[in-house]
Amino acid sequence: MTGCSSGLGRALAENLARTGEQAVVTARNPATLADLAEAHPATIAVAALDVRDEAQCQAAVDLAGERFGGIDVLVNNAGYGQFGSVEEVSEQEVRDQLETNLLGPWRLLRMVLPQWRERRSGHSILVSSTCGSMSLPGLSAYAVSKFALEGLGESLALEAAHLGVKSTILQLGGFATSYGTSLVEPARRIEDYAVAEDGVLAGTRAIADYEFTTPVELFPLLVRKVAAMAEPPLRVPFGRDIEVYLAAALRARHQDFEQALAEGRHTAEWVTP
Ligand SMILES: NC(=O)c1ccc[n+]([C@@H]2O[C@H](COP(=O)([O-])OP(=O)(O)OC[C@H]3O[C@@H](n4cnc5c(N)ncnc54)[C@H](OP(=O)(O)O)[C@@H]3O)[C@@H](O)[C@H]2O)c1
Structure with missing residues (x-):
């Protein structure tokens, strides 16, 4: 699992630790997970993992092999939102967004797929968003990253189902996490776009207080439900605001x-x- 320092990833890590599941939980700053590893040394292994770092990705996959004999379910959860219109976001800001939200998950899948092909079983769970199928003003780079992530999950389903590989895309609505406050504003703002964007920016920053926000505690239940299914659906839209x-x-x-x-x-x- 990636991105377990806070929010949805942290909730899932806590849930799995509490119920005695074996898991490699990862974060850019592994100190944020030390409490879980100390309390559950036999079942929880912690790895430092920035999904942009190929060596750290490989080390986390190797750790899962050493500690637990491999990976049954890979949850690609790490991600953030780059705010800004098509014109405002720089090429570097787009690259950074894609590096974390798309290439990181792809990199980890590429590393895990050989063991899944060998075993003829494995399950990829990608954490996408309503923005994987629709955009809003100012969410151009984020929506592009999640649209692309859904293309990754859909391609995997088509290419590897006959090898026993399952692929699930979680299309999440708003959850009360620090996603909104972590939203990165572009270095360059253009006043002409403010009228369309500013409401989205304010709304996203306040996502944790929004009346349709889904409680974080439901995320581990969702992942566990999907992971336990013999034939999980490719897409699961989930959250109070999906309708x-x-x-x-x-x-x-x-x-x-x-x-x-x-x-x-x-x-x-x-x-x-
Ligand atoms: N909350 C929502 O409303 C919502 C809705 C739809 C989809 N999502 C998706 O849900 C996922 C989890 O977000 P969240 O809501 O739980 O927000 P969050 O509390 O901000 O958590 C995001 C996590 O991703 C990690 N992360 C960011 N960049 C990373 C990188 N390069 N390498 C490794 N980890 C990285 C963060 O780690 P650091 O602490 O090191 O920054 C943090 O652990 C994201 O993919 C997000 O797009 C969220």
Whole structure:
């Protein structure tokens, strides 16, 4: 599991520790998990893991092999939000966002897949967001990272199901964590975008107080439910606000697609002058 210093990852780590599951729990600062390792030395192993660091990724995978004989379930949870419009975010800010939210999970999967192919079993759980299927003003880089993450999970399902590999994407609504306060603002702001973005920024910063926010305690239950399923679904939309945002966005997209077909936008006639 990645990103266990706080929020959803910490809640899952505590839950697994309490119930005696074997787990390698990881964080950029492993001191944040020392209490769990001390209280549960036989079942909880801690690794320093910044998902951007290839050597640390490999060391964490190796530790799971040494301590527990391998990895059954990989939970790619670590992530953050880069705020800013398409024009405001710099190329470096986009690269940083993708390095953590997309390439980190991909890197770990690449390291774990050989053992899953050999065993003909394994389960990838990717922590995505409603922003994996819809964007909001100012969430361009974050939405791109989560859209791409969902492409990763979907590709894995198609490519490796016959090898016994399961792939699940958790499409989470708002949870009361430090995600909102950790949101990184771009170095460059452009006043013209403020009218569209500022409400989203304020709303995301206050996500923990939002009336539809989902309690963090439900996240470990969700992961455990999915991990225990013989045939888990590829996508699990989860949270109190899913109907408000994700369901509405997906229905609108579906309607738009049907409208495109009805108007013949997919045909040669539509483009022929
Ligand atoms: N909370 C929500 O409303 C919500 C909704 C949908 C999806 N999500 C997703 O849920 C996941 C967990 O977020 P959260 O809500 O629990 O927020 P959080 O409390 O801010 O936790 C984020 C975790 O990711 C870690 N992290 C960030 N960059 C990392 C890196 N390069 N390498 C390793 N760890 C890194 C953080 O570690 P440090 O302490 O070292 O920074 C922290 O442990 C994220 O992928 C987020 O996109 C959250």
